[in-house]
Amino acid sequence: MSDQQILNLEERFQQRIDAEIKVEPKDWMPEKYRKTLIRQISQHAHSEIVGMLPEGNWISRAPSLRRKVALLAKVQDEAGHGLYLYSAAETLGAERDQLTRDLLDGKAKYSSIFNYPTLSWADIGAIGWLVDGAAIMNQVMLTRNSYGPYARAMVKICKEESFHQRQGYEIMLTLAKGTEEQKAMAQDALNRWWWPSLMMFGPSDAESTHSAQSMKWKIKRKSNDELRQQFVDVTIPQADFLGLSVPDKDLKWNEESGHYDFGPIDWDEFWRVVKGNGPCNRDRIKARRKAYDEGKWVREAAMAHAEKKKERKAKLAKSA
Amino acid sequence: MKERLFDYILQLGDNSLILGHRLSEWCGHGPILEVDMALTNISLDLIGQTRNYFQYAAKIEDKGRTEDDLAFLRTDRQYRNYLLVEQPNGDFAATIARQFYFDSFHLLFLQELVKSKDEQLAAIAAKSVKEVSYHLRFSSDWLIRLGDGTEESRTKMQEGVDDLWNFTAEFFLMNDLEKEMAAAGIGVDVQALEESYYAQIQEVFEAAKIQMPDYKPGQIGGKDGMHSEHLGHLLAEMQYMQRAYPGMEW
Numbered sequence: 309m310s311d312q313q314i315l316n317l318e319e320r321f322q323q324r325i326d327a328e329i330k331v332e333p334k335d336w337m338p339e340k341y342r343k344t345l346i347r348q349i350s351q352h353a354h355s356e357i358v359g360m361l362p363e364g365n366w367i368s369r370a371p372s373l374r375r376k377v378a379l380l381a382k383v384q385d386e387a388g389h390g391l392y393l394y395s396a397a398e399t400l401g402a403e404r405d406q407l408t409r410d411l412l413d414g415k416a417k418y419s420s421i422f423n424y425p426t427l428s429w430a431d432i433g434a435i436g437w438l439v440d441g442a443a444i445m446n447q448v449m450l451t452r453n454s455y456g457p458y459a460r461a462m463v464k465i466c467k468e469e470s471f472h473q474r475q476g477y478e479i480m481l482t483l484a485k486g487t488e489e490q491k492a493m494a495q496d497a498l499n500r501w502w503w504p505s506l507m508m509f510g511p512s513d514a515e516s517t518h519s520a521q522s523m524k525w526k527i528k529r530k531s532n533d534e535l536r537q538q539f540v541d542v543t544i545p546q547a548d549f550l551g552l553s554v555p556d557k558d559l560k561w562n563e564e565s566g567h568y569d570f571g572p573i574d575w576d577e578f579w580r581v582v583k584g585n586g587p588c589n590r591d592r593i594k595a596r597r598k599a600y601d602e603g604k605w606v607r608e609a610a611m612a613h614a615e616k617k618k619e620r621k622a623k624l625a626k627s628a
Numbered sequence: 629m630k631e632r633l634f635d636y637i638l639q640l641g642d643n644s645l646i647l648g649h650r651l652s653e654w655c656g657h658g659p660i661l662e663v664d665m666a667l668t669n670i671s672l673d674l675i676g677q678t679r680n681y682f683q684y685a686a687k688i689e690d691k692g693r694t695e696d697d698l699a700f701l702r703t704d705r706q707y708r709n710y711l712l713v714e715q716p717n718g719d720f721a722a723t724i725a726r727q728f729y730f731d732s733f734h735l736l737f738l739q740e741l742v743k744s745k746d747e748q749l750a751a752i753a754a755k756s757v758k759e760v761s762y763h764l765r766f767s768s769d770w771l772i773r774l775g776d777g778t779e780e781s782r783t784k785m786q787e788g789v790d791d792l793w794n795f796t797a798e799f800f801l802m803n804d805l806e807k808e809m810a811a812a813g814i815g816v817d818v819q820a821l822e823e824s825y826y827a828q829i830q831e832v833f834e835a836a837k838i839q840m841p842d843y844k845p846g847q848i849g850g851k852d853g854m855h856s857e858h859l860g861h862l863l864a865e866m867q868y869m870q871r872a873y874p875g876m877e878w
């Protein structure tokens with residue numbers, strides 16, 4: 309293909325995006341669009357999978373049978389989200405096993421929030437409420453992104469995420485209505501998860517490297533800062549209702565803008581965790597690598613067995 | 629009679645709970661994402677069954693105890709589950725062996741329990757039968773896959789099957805409680821299931837190219853509250869919140 313032909317294709321591609329026509333797997337797309345999407349979708353898939361670990365940490369200690377079942381089902385939902393997303397990435401020509409190995413080799417990223425530890429039962433409430441809550445802001449936007457399979461996966465996922473968010477909030481509500489010890493546990497969890505949740509939206513717009521092109525391709529429709537503000541605006545009244553306060557002395561309702569003003573984010577901490585020095589980065593990857601390595605013989609056995617079955621079937625067909 | 633029925637229901641619920649708990653330990657660590665989800669499904673079914681049993685037991689007892697009191701505030705000596713289900717997960721082959729031994733029994737058991745004179749128990753059993761048929765299909769399929777997969781998987785599967793074989797005796801050796809309940813037409817005459825159990829197992833082993841273990845199973849005690857060292861640790865973890873913060877709503 310000549311450069312001129314590619315230019316024409318790119319122009320037509322952009323016109324279709326502008327006209328809100330979804331891109332489907334068989335459509336022509338710029339190589340960079342494909343790469344950006346694979347990177348983003350797989351990063352998102354990895355986050356779902358790594359995200360199973362901090363919450364999984366409390367399955368064995370859930371305080372009631374009802375909570376145990378709900379938490380198990382929630383963590384299982386996240387595995388399902390990971391599956392949908394890996395499938396969406398595969399429509400772009402990526403391979404799940406390769407994507408997984410990129411994660412284990414530290415070549416692919418996942419949401420930094422999962423590098424924080426879950427220290428008490430209240431953390432399970434806080435994660436559902438804040439982390440799933442923040443994820444929803446991003447994911448609702450992504451239901452309208454330009455790549456069809458990704459957008460459709462997001463629709464399914466969003467329904468479950470909002471259920472998770474309500475469930476997490478309900479845990480917090482129960483604690484907030486409980487004993488002094490329980491209230492303190494809830495407040496402590498909010499203190500620890502608040503800032504990392506705000507960091508989930510990524511660097512501020514001025515610093516964000518991929519934003520402009522992603523906006524143009526409608527992979528993204530709102531900026532990091534817009535989404536973050538939206539999250540703060542819906543979450544603060546929820547914290548008030550719980551009788552808990554977020555750890556930000558600068559937080560103030562701004563009558564003029566109709567939004568909450570909030571204090572500066574510690575971006576040094578954000579980059580420290582992104583670069584591998586969060587409290588649990590090593591543990592998380594180690595746990596995933598252990599599952600992968602110890603599962604190797606199982607995957608090989610499943611393949612070998614399927615192969616044998618196929619051979620036997622073929623032999624049977626021949627002799628018949 | 630009411631007390632005996634209460635004890636009997638607890639025994640059923642304990643098995644589902646302890647095995648459900650063990651399986652939940654796999655969540656997030658499974659060898660394949662799809663298997664991770666399937667193990668969690670089974671765990672969810674089993675803990676759901678436990679809740680049905682415990683809610684019913686609490687109602688029969690009528691002393692204001694809840695399903696959670698029964699799960700989180702009994703000691704190991706008060707737990708009546710089979711030794712098999714409290715055994716640690718081990719590798720995936722050990723988990724499959726444990727699951728297969730239990731599922732094979734569980735299904736036969738429930739198919740009898742649906743005929744119980746106790747309507748509530750029969751209803752719980754009827755609902756569970758569907759779930760457990762799926763569990764058995766999952767564990768048999770994997771047993772066959774691993775047995776008839778690679779050399780490595782066959783060795784591991786054989787080892788899992790050999791190690792846990794010892795615990796299958798407990799299913800069929802009836803204690804007084806089980807005899808009483810079976811005689812009353814409420815419980816299951818488990819001894820009568822023994823023959824078909826081992827015949828079924830042999831069939832799947834053959835398909836999996838797995839050898840029947842070459843010793844007579846004989847480890848018992850769980851049903852009467854004499855457990856292995858493993859159960860204490862499991863309960864310490866499972867009951868942590870209720871023990872550390874007594875009497876709170878969660």
Ligand SMILES: [Fe+2]
Pocket residue numbers: 356385386389465469
């Ligand atoms: Fe998710």
Ligand SMILES: [Fe+2]
Pocket residue numbers: 386440468469472
């Ligand atoms: Fe979620």
